[in-house]
Amino acid sequence: MGSSVVVVLSSRKRLHQLKEQLASLSPAPARLVAVGAGETAMADVDELNPSIARKRRQKGMATWLMPFGFFAGVTFTFMTDLDTFAFAGEVGSHLIGGLLGLGSGLMGSYAAAASVSSDSDDRIRALRNRLEEGNWLLLLETATGVEVPWTRLQEAKPQSVVRLGDN
Numbered sequence: 001m002g003s004s005v006v007v008v009l010s011s012r013k014r015l016h017q018l019k020e021q022l023a024s025l026s027p028a029p030a031r032l033v034a035v036g037a038g039e040t041a042m043a044d045v046d047e048l049n050p051s052i053a054r055k056r057r058q059k060g061m062a063t064w065l066m067p068f069g070f071f072a073g074v075t076f077t078f079m080t081d082l083d084t085f086a087f088a089g090e091v092g093s094h095l096i097g098g099l100l101g102l103g104s105g106l107m108g109s110y111a112a113a114a115s116v117s118s119d120s121d122d123r124i125r126a127l128r129n130r131l132e133e134g135n136w137l138l139l140l141e142t143a144t145g146v147e148v149p150w151t152r153l154q155e156a157k158p159q160s161v162v163r164l165g166d167n
Contacts, residue, residue: 002030002142002143002144002145003141003142003148003163004047004164004165005139005140005153005162005163005164006048006127006137006138006139006140006161006162006164007137007153007156007161008127008136008137008159008161008162009135009156009158009159010136010159012038012039012136014136014157015034015036015039015138016034017156018138019034021152022138022149025149029141029143029149030141030143030146031140031141032139032140032141033138034136035048035131035136035137035139036131036137037136042128042131042137045139048128048137048139049124054114055113057113057116058113058114061108061112062105062106065106065109065112066106066109068105069103069104069105069106069108070098070099070102070105071098071101072101073098073099073101073104074095074097076097076101077096123164127162130159140153
């Protein structure tokens with residue numbers, strides 16, 4: 001995707017007018033999502049839901065932390081020659097050490113994903129406050145290489161326009 005912006009509007013009528021105007025543009029925006037009372041819920045929009053972003057970060061981190069943890073657990077059992085899991089035999093002991101390392105990698109991915117706040121978290125919090133004040137939001141995503149129609153957005157007299165990011 002290209003750019004993502006959220007337009008904050010004070011009336012639902014303006015929201016629908018702007019959405020129709022933007023949809024009729026050539027090229028049309030890649031995505032237009034109306035958010036607010038009677039529209040899509042904010043929690044259903046991935047870009048406006050920090051918990052979805054946190055889950056995505058956790059899964060991404062788990063893909064490399066879990067294998068690393070497994071190999072670190074196996075290496076640790078080889079290096080220390082501890083017989084903590086002697087009941088499982090030599091190979092079983094190393095395998096259990098690796099599985100414990102794998103579990104540690106999984107727990108680490110949750111901790112790391114929860115401790116990192118996204119740059120857009122503050123902007124999303126401000127948008128949520130605007131929504132709770134009775135405003136409506138219009139999420140606009142353009143295709144790669146297509147400029148955001150800034151003039152059209154300003155003509156709608158929005159309360160604010162928040163840039164979420166350029167991809």
